Amino acid sequence: MRCSESQDPADPSPMLQMQGICKRYGAVRANENINFSVTRGQIVGLLGENGSGKSTLMKILFGMVRPDGGTIRFKGQALSGHTPRDAIRAGIAMIHQHFMLVDAMTVAENVMLGWKKAGAWLHDRQVAEQIRSTSQEYGLDLDPDAMVGDLPFGKRQRLEIVKALLRGAELLVLDEPTSNLSPPEVTALLAVMRRIAGDSRSIIFITHKLAEVFRVCQEVTVLRDGKNAGRCSTEGTTRAELARMMVGREFGLATPRVEMGSGAEVLEVTTITLKDSSGLKLLDEITFSVREGEILALAGVDGNGQTELVEVLAGLQAASSGRIALHGRDLTKTDVTQRLRAGLAYIPVDRATTSLVPGMTIAENLGLRDFAEPPLRRGLRLNHPAFYSRAVSRISEFGIRADGPGATVDTLSGGNQQKIVVAREIGRKPRVLIAFQATWGLDPGATRFVIDQILALRNSGGAVLYLSSDLEELLGIGDRIGVIANGRLVGIVPREKANPAEIGLLMAGGGLLPAALEINEDLG
Amino acid sequence: MPSLAPLPSGPGPSGQVPTTSRGAAFRGLFSAAIAVLLAFAIAGILILVSGKNPFVAYWALLRGAFGSTDSVTFALNKSTPYILAGVGVAICFRARVINIGSEGQIAVGGVAASWIALNVPDLPSAVLVPLATIGGALAGAAWASIAALMRLKRGVHEVLGTLLSNFVGVLLVSEVLHGSMGEPGAGFPQSPLFPQGAWLQPLFEGSDLHAGILLAVLAVVACHLLLWHTPLGFRIRLLGSSDRAAAYAGVSVARTVLSVMLLAGALSGIAGAVEVLGVHFRLIQGFSQGFGFNAVAVALLAALNPVAVLPAGLFFGFLEAGALAMQREVGVQSSLVYVIQGLTMVFVLCALAINSKQQRV
Numbered sequence A: 001m002r003c004s005e006s007q008d009p010a011d012p013s014p015m016l017q018m019q020g021i022c023k024r025y026g027a028v029r030a031n032e033n034i035n036f037s038v039t040r041g042q043i044v045g046l047l048g049e050n051g052s053g054k055s056t057l058m059k060i061l062f063g064m065v066r067p068d069g070g071t072i073r074f075k076g077q078a079l080s081g082h083t084p085r086d087a088i089r090a091g092i093a094m095i096h097q098h099f100m101l102v103d104a105m106t107v108a109e110n111v112m113l114g115w116k117k118a119g120a121w122l123h124d125r126q127v128a129e130q131i132r133s134t135s136q137e138y139g140l141d142l143d144p145d146a147m148v149g150d151l152p153f154g155k156r157q158r159l160e161i162v163k164a165l166l167r168g169a170e171l172l173v174l175d176e177p178t179s180n181l182s183p184p185e186v187t188a189l190l191a192v193m194r195r196i197a198g199d200s201r202s203i204i205f206i207t208h209k210l211a212e213v214f215r216v217c218q219e220v221t222v223l224r225d226g227k228n229a230g231r232c233s234t235e236g237t238t239r240a241e242l243a244r245m246m247v248g249r250e251f252g253l254a255t256p257r258v259e260m261g262s263g264a265e266v267l268e269v270t271t272i273t274l275k276d277s278s279g280l281k282l283l284d285e286i287t288f289s290v291r292e293g294e295i296l297a298l299a300g301v302d303g304n305g306q307t308e309l310v311e312v313l314a315g316l317q318a319a320s321s322g323r324i325a326l327h328g329r330d331l332t333k334t335d336v337t338q339r340l341r342a343g344l345a346y347i348p349v350d351r352a353t354t355s356l357v358p359g360m361t362i363a364e365n366l367g368l369r370d371f372a373e374p375p376l377r378r379g380l381r382l383n384h385p386a387f388y389s390r391a392v393s394r395i396s397e398f399g400i401r402a403d404g405p406g407a408t409v410d411t412l413s414g415g416n417q418q419k420i421v422v423a424r425e426i427g428r429k430p431r432v433l434i435a436f437q438a439t440w441g442l443d444p445g446a447t448r449f450v451i452d453q454i455l456a457l458r459n460s461g462g463a464v465l466y467l468s469s470d471l472e473e474l475l476g477i478g479d480r481i482g483v484i485a486n487g488r489l490v491g492i493v494p495r496e497k498a499n500p501a502e503i504g505l506l507m508a509g510g511g512l513l514p515a516a517l518e519i520n521e522d523l524g
Numbered sequence B: 001m002p003s004l005a006p007l008p009s010g011p012g013p014s015g016q017v018p019t020t021s022r023g024a025a026f027r028g029l030f031s032a033a034i035a036v037l038l039a040f041a042i043a044g045i046l047i048l049v050s051g052k053n054p055f056v057a058y059w060a061l062l063r064g065a066f067g068s069t070d071s072v073t074f075a076l077n078k079s080t081p082y083i084l085a086g087v088g089v090a091i092c093f094r095a096r097v098i099n100i101g102s103e104g105q106i107a108v109g110g111v112a113a114s115w116i117a118l119n120v121p122d123l124p125s126a127v128l129v130p131l132a133t134i135g136g137a138l139a140g141a142a143w144a145s146i147a148a149l150m151r152l153k154r155g156v157h158e159v160l161g162t163l164l165s166n167f168v169g170v171l172l173v174s175e176v177l178h179g180s181m182g183e184p185g186a187g188f189p190q191s192p193l194f195p196q197g198a199w200l201q202p203l204f205e206g207s208d209l210h211a212g213i214l215l216a217v218l219a220v221v222a223c224h225l226l227l228w229h230t231p232l233g234f235r236i237r238l239l240g241s242s243d244r245a246a247a248y249a250g251v252s253v254a255r256t257v258l259s260v261m262l263l264a265g266a267l268s269g270i271a272g273a274v275e276v277l278g279v280h281f282r283l284i285q286g287f288s289q290g291f292g293f294n295a296v297a298v299a300l301l302a303a304l305n306p307v308a309v310l311p312a313g314l315f316f317g318f319l320e321a322g323a324l325a326m327q328r329e330v331g332v333q334s335s336l337v338y339v340i341q342g343l344t345m346v347f348v349l350c351a352l353a354i355n356s357k358q359q360r361v
């Protein structure tokens, strides 16, 4: 089958058929006459740039957003005016980017939460047994008795999948499930997805990584500017063709890498150790330095101490021991504000509760870190015009798709929210940038843009500490590459000597086969 | 407390009110109106059940609230402490500091103002009244700081701290009235009448309307500017939305919590001072009775929006004034007012919860 502009599916009675879906938010047409269908037993990719309407379409399917027009048929039944509860009952499950789990409960308790069947006739043991058998069946490797708060990102995601499966979901919607995962975790997740689909269930898979689409999807639908840009079978298309459909243009060349020589040391971190209340070492004698005009890239599977490291550096947590210095000045005892003033910028991973305030406007969020300094403060007052004009220029520089500086951030698409964080932190021309999953949820074009911005910062003499689980991105951007595993920094090598397979082994603590490391090449 | 975070309103970054907020403000007004109407409808049924004609009763209520200059004056004076204390509570709740201690802060503010009025009676009025009012503000702020410090230093939740200090504050009033400040020989625990120089002067010749309402309007405007146009207001809103975001933005939790508590305490203290200097002209046991609850109710009815505290406070004041008339003329229990107030609150909170759910798509 060739690609086409929203051609009717070959399958005459698809499991899910959405037709003519429209949704407007003020002047923004989030969905404009979108057709979308899913055949039973298939994994269907849903592609599109940031703000192209993917999440909106899925929220409409799941009953979280009311469409302005269009029809939905699921398993032959019309779905309209439904709530998420109705959608779940009908057999649809949606796994959000931000999980809906209770940290202080075990895996089994989270599964039982809000599950009618569990209350009526199941007991703890039986639920635990079901979790065990289901997770074995699909290769999810979940311990029913583990506390959710202790689980890394990838495991929580699996818990959401188990919840969906046990509730009898036949159609799973995964909204950007791979954005925060390291290569081996992605591989494992894709394998789980294949098994689930093999069971004559279907999956809608939203991602920005084209390679992943080719690894698991049979069908792919592409959206652009809220409209159908095309749909095709993955066998009948190429990556370049999909990329063209997404953006309607070709990518330019990457920012050239300027050789920087060895500048002065800017950020010096010496034997930083962090212990939790029980004395367990979350960070174990971490020592490194970053020079002017250098990017130090740290690889690692989520939950190995990255969050702790960046929070200690940014001043959000105090280290148990060790020293942090910037341009020779000791910052160990300083607070967030003092570090900001010293020129330290920080892009955190968690935009839902840390790096953005969803209920505030774009202009306010762009001023989140320096609202009390001129020009954003004038005398005793906030200088609203300065907030406004900064927002106008950042919105255009960073291509943020929004209804203007006064729009609240919760009305933006995920990728555009991330662009606000990046624009704020890089836009201040910091001397040191700490970036943790800076390209989370960005489409290939925006990813390229952010990487270019970080390279430009480096080229102008900035020091960058770049943490990510995306190995390919790290190898592309880092001047030196290090690995963080179990709270330790293991081996930093210059980029010429970096070997993906070796780094992969280090990331997994040595226990992983190199075969599991397929490297994505999305930007090529 | 229901989620207090997503309540955008007020001016946008350009200084104008962005359209989204205007929509939200309109929705807020609309749901408040519906809530009030529903509350009156249900209370009307209760009046009917008690054997009275609800239309007659409500007519008496209306006349009691708006029927004459005197009744309007009475109602405005009643609204004043609700607005003063309510706007402080609204600011606290915005920062997710659940201050329910207005009652105690009002009581202590009244005690301080009374003490000044009785102990330096010879000062000229233009000095004595402001001095007593400021004394009330300082006392209220100091009282509130106890609960704030208990939270910051000892981790005692401010709900507990403010609740307990309410009991103590109210008891303090009767303590001083049975001791040094009591009027000897009076059948009721009260202080001697203040010297005329300490009386809050009426705004108009021959009217009972005192200057407190001006202070209340001033406080509302000041709190609005504080919340939307100053760095402290930005900190308050940040802390109210997420602890982690506040930390990331370099906001000091301790300083912000202390600031809002001191502010609310000072405003409640002023309310107490205005009550004793402008209405009773003496300290009376139980003068702050129920004010703390009403302040919280007013703040919530206003959806924690400082400007909206003004109409919300007036609503409570006029409702009470009208209810007294209704009781006098028709014989309907004035406790029915509490029913109407309570029902309004329930409906408004439901409406707010629905709104915020819609915003969190």
Ligand SMILES: Nc1ncnc2c1ncn2[C@@H]1O[C@H](COP(=O)(O)OP(=O)(O)OP(=O)(O)O)[C@@H](O)[C@H]1O
Pocket (backbone or CB within 6 Å): A025, A028, A029, A030, A048, A049, A050, A051, A052, A053, A054, A055, A056, A057, A401, A402, A403, A410, A411, A412, A413, A414, A415, A416, A441, A443, B361
């Ligand atoms: N509640 C809302 N209010 C106003 N506009 C909205 C709202 N939700 C989404 N939009 C707008 O609709 C458009 C589509 O958003 P959507 O979240 O569907 O994009 P997306 O394809 O999921 O993008 P991303 O890849 O960045 O997650 C965006 O321009 C967004 O700003």
Ligand SMILES: [Mg+2]
Pocket (backbone or CB within 6 Å): A054, A055, A056, A175, A413, A414, A415
């Ligand atoms: Mg999205």
